[in-house]
Amino acid sequence: MAKEYSxxxxxxxxxxxxxxxxxSVLTGTLALLLLLCPSIAADPPxxxxxxxxxDGFPSGSDTPEGVACDLARAFIHHDPALFxxxxxxxxxxxxxxxxxxxxxxxVVAQMKEEAGKSAPSPGAPKSIGKCxxxxxxxxxxxxxxxxxxxxxQDIMFVDVGVYLHSGKTQLCRxxxxxxxxxxxxxxxxxxxxxxxxxxxxxxxxxxxxxxxxYSTK
Numbered sequence: 394m395a396k397e398y399s400x401x402x403x404x405x406x407x408x409x410x411x412x413x414x415x416x417s418v419l420t421g422t423l424a425l426l427l428l429l430c431p432s433i434a435a436d437p438p439x440x441x442x443x444x445x446x447x448d449g450f451p452s453g454s455d456t457p458e459g460v461a462c463d464l465a466r467a468f469i470h471h472d473p474a475l476f477x478x479x480x481x482x483x484x485x486x487x488x489x490x491x492x493x494x495x496x497x498x499x500v501v502a503q504m505k506e507e508a509g510k511s512a513p514s515p516g517a518p519k520s521i522g523k524c525x526x527x528x529x530x531x532x533x534x535x536x537x538x539x540x541x542x543x544x545x546q547d548i549m550f551v552d553v554g555v556y557l558h559s560g561k562t563q564l565c566r567x568x569x570x571x572x573x574x575x576x577x578x579x580x581x582x583x584x585x586x587x588x589x590x591x592x593x594x595x596x597x598x599x600x601x602x603x604x605x606x607y608s609t610k
Contacts, residue, residue: 523554525599
């Protein structure tokens with residue numbers, strides 16, 4: 394699955410013989426350094442434990458990856474309660490708040506409609522296929538604004554890949570927020586909060602799988 398998603402976006406791999414030669418030189422240099430300085434070859438830091446669901450992917454509001462996957466599951470299982478529980482509560486000015494509330498109501502209605510169909514829509518998600526590790530936005534503005542205005546402890550994003558009923562795959566970028574209580578929540582309409590999501594869609598493709606950061610044992 395990781396290969397399918399990596400091929401769907403531009404890659405930053407270097408190519409050509411010069412790069413292979415450079416890699417060989419760097420590898421030899423590193424090996425020599427490790428022999429001369431064994432201390433730099435110390436074991437990597439232990440991975441943090443993470444809660445995973447039966448599908449093998451993160452779950453819960455303790456981690457940004459968990460709540461991002463819960464959002465995907467809400468659409469997969471047509472679960473309004475899971476959807477609303479994962480999302481940030483309505484906030485902000487009157488117009489923005491109203492638009493967001495209408496959005497939430499609309500999604501719940503669509504979930505109920507989809508659940509009542511005899512056959513799923515081809516473009517609907519069927520299962521989670523990939524979860525990358527959460528990343529911070531390159532710009533400092535969103536985190537600073539979120540803390541100063543709403544007391545948010547952190548702002549990140551998570552790329553989650555899903556299989557669709559059509560057989561195709563789709564990569565979903567999810568804005569996640571750590572609220573005042575330390576709970577991770579999803580902002581499903583980041584376009585309504587441009588100061589919180591500045592640069593979100595400009596970030597490069599994620600590379601690290603969540604298992605590179607956490608331990609599922």
